[in-house]
Amino acid sequence: MKIIPILITSVLILSGFGVIGAGYGLESNTTCKTIKLTVSPLEINDENDKYVEINLENSNSYLMKPGKPMLPKIVKTFELDFGVKNIKVELLPKNIRVYKIKKEVFPSPALLPLTNIKMTASKVVKDKTIYQNDLAYPSCWFEYHTGCGLSKKGDKRVTHVVVDFYPVRYFPAMGKLLVAENAEIKISWDKPDRKPLPENGEYDLVIIAPNAFANELQRLVDHKNNHGIKTFLKTTEEIYKEYGGADKPERIKYFIKDAIETWGVKYILLVGGLKNTIWAKPRDDANQGSRDWYIPVRY
Template sequence: MRKAIVIFTVLALISMSFATIGTYVNKIYNPDDSQDKENSNVIKMEITFSNPQIKDEEKYLIINLEGCSPLLSPGKPVIPVYKKVFTLPFGTQIESVEVIAGNIEEKSLPTKIIPAYELVPPDMHSSLSPLKENKAIYESNSIFPETRYEYATMGGISDGKHVTFLSLNLYPLHYIPSKNVITIAHNIDVEIKYNPPEKPLIQNDVYDLIIISPSEFSDALQPLVNHKENHGIKTKLVTLNEIYGSVYFPSQGRDD
């Protein structure tokens, strides 16, 4: 089986790393190991979160939750987020994502949670901008973030094969800025139902080289495609518009 090489002319790096100490995945149901056809396309997780660690940083508080990474959005409170990525068959459609939070504890804070800094300047030499609160959030009586979870699907390559990645973000900690109150869900149950394609959408050995590019570069890259083809290298040019338009894989996402 041929392994395709993928060239990205535009590359975005998304960090999905997180610590695992203090957060326990009590149970994860792997459909690949099941003989139960009724539940063969279901993923279940039971996650336990420990107490948050609260650090006083001058006039703000820093909240850490083991097993989570910080949600960094300039001007908004830095909240722990639990990240998990699942690898599914290419072309999989997500039928439903159900998240149930339990054992919720409320805690009052003596001051505000620290906001995230502005993005680092491109020259990497300028000093950091002073912390600036997003007033619409910090003066609000609404919880932040407004959702308990978010998910998105995207196509990609894993171990040389086309797959669908399901990226799931969980928010075990909610914050009411105007009241300086947090709630922590110590238990979260997740159930994901999905529908894999009846037959493979793309054969993994069709192309030797896949070029992913913005649409405006497609004409300029066509000679490269022709050159590779003329030398016996099966090549495919895929534009970002085709990706965003779900031409080669379904693009899904939701937050609730």
């Protein structure tokens, strides 16, 4: 693969250019964390006679949307205490350079579905609304989202904050790249007013299954309880009556959330599968299957 020559111009970008969020005062119950990132040197490689490929050695992912420029990104995940509130994220890019390129950045290919059927990769078609635009792509230096789950060690529940940093931004109509050589990420959050989960859980395990399996599973429940694992059985029929939701998988989800927050449940056992491997249909629609499942599934 050939490395092509490029024209580099150093520029000074005012702090705050393309940064989401402004400064804010920290209250007494607010915790703040700051980390600094260093971006590895930019690599611009010839892909073919029309496109170039953009790489960074220390990027761990790519911004890939079909037909849009494929650009490297750096993903950072932070673990905060479970139940924290008012999470705010700021990212300040530093030491920004301008790179002039003569070819367009290679567009991301369309995603192919996971299937056993042999498929041929479709021709890459670029999104002209992006490539003929003189605005930056992506439109900002970073995005972030939050969620809850287990810690990396798997020993406790935490709040995850995932930051997608886009160190390379592309101006297609101008043939120009903005590259941040450094960045500073600042995260702040408020501590929860109370413990979001019980200190001492009433139960360790909940088994979710249809009523048809209840009698047989009761023996398992008794066995677990006799060995010090506090267990109870909840039937799908009971859940559907007691919990609302857009569909049956969502009702199951809300029950599990309630079981964790109310009884401190640590483990969930789902019992059930397709009612028949010959005539049963796995999907009711594009999002879920319920009718022919003992336990509904989400797609």
